Amino acid sequence: xxxxxFRIKPPPxxxxxxxxxxxxxxxxxxxxxxxxxxxxxxHRRLIGAWCFLDHFGPTPVRGDRDDIGVxxxxxxxxxxxxxxxxxxxxxxxxxxxxxxxGQLSWMTAGRGIAHAELAQTAGGGSLHGxxxxxALPGAHRRTAPxxxxxxxxxxxxLDGAQATVLVGELGGVRAATHTFSPLVGxxxxxxxxxxxxxxxxxxxxxxxVVLEGAVSIEGxxxxxxxxxxxxxxxxxxxxQGAPAGRWMLVGGAPLREDVLIWWNxxxxxxxxxxxxxxxxxxxxxxxxxxxxxYTGPRIPSPEWNG
Ligand code: MN
Numbered sequence: 001x002x003x004x005x006f007r008i009k010p011p012p013x014x015x016x017x018x019x020x021x022x023x024x025x026x027x028x029x030x031x032x033x034x035x036x037x038x039x040x041x042x043h044r045r046l047i048g049a050w051c052f053l054d055h056f057g058p059t060p061v062r063g064d065r066d067d068i069g070v071x072x073x074x075x076x077x078x079x080x081x082x083x084x085x086x087x088x089x090x091x092x093x094x095x096x097x098x099x100x101x102g103q104l105s106w107m108t109a110g111r112g113i114a115h116a117e118l119a120q121t122a123g124g125g126s127l128h129g130x131x132x133x134x135a136l137p138g139a140h141r142r143t144a145p146x147x148x149x150x151x152x153x154x155x156x157x158l159d160g161a162q163a164t165v166l167v168g169e170l171g172g173v174r175a176a177t178h179t180f181s182p183l184v185g186x187x188x189x190x191x192x193x194x195x196x197x198x199x200x201x202x203x204x205x206x207x208x209v210v211l212e213g214a215v216s217i218e219g220x221x222x223x224x225x226x227x228x229x230x231x232x233x234x235x236x237x238x239x240q241g242a243p244a245g246r247w248m249l250v251g252g253a254p255l256r257e258d259v260l261i262w263w264n265x266x267x268x269x270x271x272x273x274x275x276x277x278x279x280x281x282x283x284x285x286x287x288x289x290x291x292x293x294y295t296g297p298r299i300p301s302p303e304w305n306g
Contacts, residue, residue, distance in 0.1 A: 015231035048252015052133035066119030213245030
């Protein structure tokens with residue numbers, strides 16, 4: 001089947017003030033599984049520099065059917081954040097890292113990296129988590145590839161709600177994660193119906209996705225499968241459990257760049273993506289070395305026909 005012809009459209013502009021806009025997540029296939037894809041949405045492609053948000057599971061661990069074979073990325077950073085289950089990350093700069101719930105693996109693709117994400121089945125149980133991408137700003141998008149793992153992350157108490165800070169700063173607590181644009185990302189557990197206010201940076205735009213249970217944010221009742229876009233210029237957010245839940249806050253300084261996302265690539269110029277498809281499929285091992293410890297085939301890139 002020929003890939004869909006890609007139309008180049010600039011992303012919708014950030015809202016000029018606070019809003020509450022609900023966007024249903026799309027069902028998308030990843031490997032053998034189905035995920036709730038909150039970003040990119042046709043009407044909301046970026047929140048700060050966050051450009052991709054998949055919520056997967058909880059689903060029973062099914063062995064290697066949950067594996068994602070070797071594939072390339074450019075122009076972005078990725079994080080897989082697990083609520084349950086375990087993954088093994090292998091990449092073309094030689095990283096080999098088990099990822100467990102509560103740990104953050106932060107991969108910078110820059111000018112090019114390839115990796116495999118393998119579900120670990122020894123413990124059985126279920127696989128549940130999110131995968132997020134951050135678009136690198138134009139000035140840094142060809143940076144060297146990198147991979148950093150954080151075994152533990154800082155936790156902020158937000159008036160009785162517990163926030164694990166993955167990226168940036170929230171509730172006076174700052175994560176060590178290196179970013180190329182101002183960002184925030186946190187996993188927040190709201191234990192009860194009490195209404196609380198979470199302080200936000202007004203120069204950021206923000207969004208929310210519920211991972212478990214139900215949460216009310218600015219009066220919007222949210223369960224898994226909906227992205228709530230919150231706009232800009234908010235100093236605080238009213239949050240309560242409905243009756244209890246766990247949700248992900250994403251935000252950042254609006255990235256006012258014409259970011260294009262196609263397959264696993266974040267880029268600006270179609271010429272660039274023609275080159276990267278050729279380098280991956282040929283393959284050019286200077287740009288995309290083999291992934292040590294992984295013997296399966298490369299997932300071929302669709303051909304660019306935009
Ligand atoms: Mn990937």
